[in-house]
Amino acid sequence: MRGVFMAGKVYDVIVVGTGAGGGTAIKTLAEAGLSVLALNAGRKLVPARDFRNHRKSYDMKFRGFGDPRTRAQSYGYMDNEYVEGVWEHEITYTTAPGTQWMWPRCYAVGGKTNFWGRSSARFGDIDFKAAQRDGYDVDWPISYEEIAPYYTRAEQMMGVASTVQHRPSNPDGHYLPPMNFRCLDYILQSGCEKNGVPYLPDRIAQLTVAHAGHPPCHYCGGCTEGCDIGAFFSSPWFFLPLAEKTGNLEMRTNALAREVLVDENGKAHGVAYVDRLTRREEEVYGRAVVMSASCIESAHIMLNSKSRHWPTGIANSSGQLGRNLCDHLYGTSAYGYLPQLLGQPSFPDNVSSSTVAWMPRWQNLENPHQESFIRGYSVYPGGGCSEFPWYYRHLEGFGSSFKRDIKRYYPTPISFEVQAPTLRSDTNFVDIDPEVKDVYGRPAVRIHFQWDVNTLKMWEHSKQVCAEVIRAAGGETWGAADHPELPGYSLHETGACRMGNDPKTSVTNRFGQTHDVPNLFVCDAGVFLNCTDKTTTISIIAFTLRSSEHLIELFRRGEI
Amino acid sequence: MAGQGMDRREVLRCLALAAAAGTFPGFSRWSFACGDHVNAGAPTPRAANYTMQFFSRHEYATVERLADLIIPGDGTPGARDAGVAEFIDFMVAHDDSIQYPFRLGLAWIDAESERLDGSRFLDRPAEKQAEMLGHLAYRDRYRSGEEDGRAFFELAREYTVMGYYTSPIGLKELDYPGLRLYSESPGCPHKDDPEHLHLPPPKF
Numbered sequence: 186m187r188g189v190f191m192a193g194k195v196y197d198v199i200v201v202g203t204g205a206g207g208g209t210a211i212k213t214l215a216e217a218g219l220s221v222l223a224l225n226a227g228r229k230l231v232p233a234r235d236f237r238n239h240r241k242s243y244d245m246k247f248r249g250f251g252d253p254r255t256r257a258q259s260y261g262y263m264d265n266e267y268v269e270g271v272w273e274h275e276i277t278y279t280t281a282p283g284t285q286w287m288w289p290r291c292y293a294v295g296g297k298t299n300f301w302g303r304s305s306a307r308f309g310d311i312d313f314k315a316a317q318r319d320g321y322d323v324d325w326p327i328s329y330e331e332i333a334p335y336y337t338r339a340e341q342m343m344g345v346a347s348t349v350q351h352r353p354s355n356p357d358g359h360y361l362p363p364m365n366f367r368c369l370d371y372i373l374q375s376g377c378e379k380n381g382v383p384y385l386p387d388r389i390a391q392l393t394v395a396h397a398g399h400p401p402c403h404y405c406g407g408c409t410e411g412c413d414i415g416a417f418f419s420s421p422w423f424f425l426p427l428a429e430k431t432g433n434l435e436m437r438t439n440a441l442a443r444e445v446l447v448d449e450n451g452k453a454h455g456v457a458y459v460d461r462l463t464r465r466e467e468e469v470y471g472r473a474v475v476m477s478a479s480c481i482e483s484a485h486i487m488l489n490s491k492s493r494h495w496p497t498g499i500a501n502s503s504g505q506l507g508r509n510l511c512d513h514l515y516g517t518s519a520y521g522y523l524p525q526l527l528g529q530p531s532f533p534d535n536v537s538s539s540t541v542a543w544m545p546r547w548q549n550l551e552n553p554h555q556e557s558f559i560r561g562y563s564v565y566p567g568g569g570c571s572e573f574p575w576y577y578r579h580l581e582g583f584g585s586s587f588k589r590d591i592k593r594y595y596p597t598p599i600s601f602e603v604q605a606p607t608l609r610s611d612t613n614f615v616d617i618d619p620e621v622k623d624v625y626g627r628p629a630v631r632i633h634f635q636w637d638v639n640t641l642k643m644w645e646h647s648k649q650v651c652a653e654v655i656r657a658a659g660g661e662t663w664g665a666a667d668h669p670e671l672p673g674y675s676l677h678e679t680g681a682c683r684m685g686n687d688p689k690t691s692v693t694n695r696f697g698q699t700h701d702v703p704n705l706f707v708c709d710a711g712v713f714l715n716c717t718d719k720t721t722t723i724s725i726i727a728f729t730l731r732s733s734e735h736l737i738e739l740f741r742r743g744e745i
Numbered sequence: 746m747a748g749q750g751m752d753r754r755e756v757l758r759c760l761a762l763a764a765a766a767g768t769f770p771g772f773s774r775w776s777f778a779c780g781d782h783v784n785a786g787a788p789t790p791r792a793a794n795y796t797m798q799f800f801s802r803h804e805y806a807t808v809e810r811l812a813d814l815i816i817p818g819d820g821t822p823g824a825r826d827a828g829v830a831e832f833i834d835f836m837v838a839h840d841d842s843i844q845y846p847f848r849l850g851l852a853w854i855d856a857e858s859e860r861l862d863g864s865r866f867l868d869r870p871a872e873k874q875a876e877m878l879g880h881l882a883y884r885d886r887y888r889s890g891e892e893d894g895r896a897f898f899e900l901a902r903e904y905t906v907m908g909y910y911t912s913p914i915g916l917k918e919l920d921y922p923g924l925r926l927y928s929e930s931p932g933c934p935h936k937d938d939p940e941h942l943h944l945p946p947p948k949f
Contacts, residue, residue, distance in 0.1 A: 531922050
């Protein structure tokens with residue numbers, strides 16, 4: 186290998202990214218005795234300084250509303266004044282005409298797991314064999330039976346609170362005690378029952394009891410600002426310290442990957458990166474490379490990894506690299522209030538800022554074509570005594586009566602957020618912008634994306650059902666969002682390095698190993714065929730565990 | 746574990762606040778670093794010491810009066826006690842997009858007041874001030890030709906709510922239950938009444 190002649194150290198594995206996928210790969214590989222070099226595009230966070238989850242609004246310069254001069258660039262609720270400077274705003278991406286994609290990226294060590302929403306449901310055969318059921322697209326190259334043991338291990342490592350629910354759409358797992366239902370949950374559950382909609386404890390990676398050496402949650406409610414005691418799963422609290430303990434991990438921060446380097450046979454043999462602090466170009470060498478930079482960024486780096494072997498990007502003989510981009514449509518399907526609770530004392534029902542409950546997919550379960558759309562969506566209900574009384578807009582007037590109304594309505598607001606997956610489409614993909622480069626000279630990624638008709642039908646359906654649930658629960662609706670959130674908002678993009686059995690139509694095999702380059706793996710949501718009606722993090726962890734152990738086995742057999 | 750960490754975090758929080766509060770102006774009343782822990786009483790009004798960042802003295806006094814009418818001190822402290830005018834001055838000074846609407850709206854209020862009674866808004870008796878706002882605030886009392894005034898009133902109301910309910914006083918008024926420590930996830934105390942049709946009579 187060229188690296189040997191350049192007298193640089195050759196690591197067993199270079200892992201690009203340290204979030205859900207990278208963290209899992211790093212820990213698994215280092216614990217197996219392999220030497221690991223982790224490259225992370227941003228800095229390391231210091232919990233005491235960077236996690237301002239216990240600050241009150243009046244502790245913040247702009248009271249938590251954010252600096253008006255930069256507010257327009259915010260990626261949404263998670264990119265707020267409490268986590269200033271943590272979400273990525275320096276590195277450019279572009280969107281094709283007609284595409285409105287918002288791309289919240291967290292390049293701090295641990296990535297988005299520092300601030301994620303924590304909902305953690307398993308994918309099931311209803312997802313893996315969806316094509317068989319409804320005739321759209323292709324099945325996943327993996328069955329639930331194969332991946333189930335990895336989900337069990339992921340749950341044991343993360344700590345997931347929930348209950349066994351026997352839902353056909355949602356395989357059950359191994360759970361910590363669930364979070365308790367609040368007043369609003371019991372009331373909305375009664376409304377759901379009258380409509381045949383399930384209303385159950387969510388699966389949430391938040392510790393209701395001490396677990397694996399981590400303390401239980403104290404329900405302060407600042408989770409979106411990061412947890413300073415590590416009471417919910419994140420890569421820096423749960424995985425990276427274990428990897429460091431092995432002595433097999435070296436981490437470079439502010440190391441922005443430019444491309445995967447190849448040897449004379451076209452195999453991966455390292456990564457070129459730019460040090461964001463010194464702006465120096467560096468090269469590092471490894472016997473294998475794992476891409477865990479997040480769905481779009483892994484595809485971006487691979488598309489930029491052009492050589493005589495891979496003229497359109499590494500491991501792209503299929504032409505599928507960057508294609509098949511899917512996302513979750515998010516939006517407020519309905520919101521309103523529960524008059525039963527008017528004038529009741531405040532109650533700590535919003536403090537976990539968590540998905541205490543969910544309405545798991547109930548559509549198209551027995552007959553895949555029962556509804557006007559195929560597949561299905563889930564809904565997260567929420568509400569209660571929030572930090573800021575945003576509902577004041579719905580209350581008329583001023584003076585003592587207005588002030589009293591704000592107090593009376595305080596425990597009553599409720600809302601429903603839909604999570605609806607798109608279907609793969611030839612028109613939703615990423616490629617390299619031929620003209621734009623980022624400040625480090627890397628050709629920028631360009632995103633092409635539109636909501637599809639099937640997903641928009643789910644959105645309309647969810648608005649009707651959720652309004653009906655509010656009415657049946659004795660509540661009043663204030664309305665629904667005029668539009669869904671922008672594409673990208675959910676952080677759940679999938680598919681840009683899709684896995685499959687056929688090297689002509691997929692980038693990786695069922696182990697996340699690229700068909701073309703046997704020592705190059707993809708371990709993030711890019712390998713998923715779509716995003717289903719569940720969130721992605723626990724599946725990234727389960728699939729990465731399996732991929733990492735496959736890679737370890739290849740090392741043992743001397744094949745790498 | 747959470748309990749043990751509390752002191753350390755509280756100390757850090759207070760230190761950070763003390764450092765930050767010194768660096769930006771306009772915080773005499775609304776950045777009570779650790780007010781609810783170490784400072785038992787209500788904050789002392791310091792309007793005389795306050796230096797406006799955006800508004801003129803007259804504009805500032807009008808904003809303060811409007812905020813006080815929108816969220817009055819009645820049984821509990823109001824916008825004036827919570828330093829809402831300082832908050833609004835600070836936010837407007839940092840936000841180009843609302844400078845013109847505030848300045849124009851305040852001018853409208855005085856012009857309309859003079860048109861009606863020949864006196865500026867602040868010179869009207871309190872009940873006449875409230876009466877004027879009533880036409881901007883309640884749909885069934887709207888008057889034609891006051892569209893600009895209604896838009897400004899909604900803006901002033903928005904910033905008053907923002908300033909009041911993010912202050913220590915406002916959070917106490919709501920009895921905001923977050924950012925405290927709980928030993929288990931707080932659950933509904935009325936499980937025998939899932940639809941909550943038989944709750945105790947409203948407290949507020």
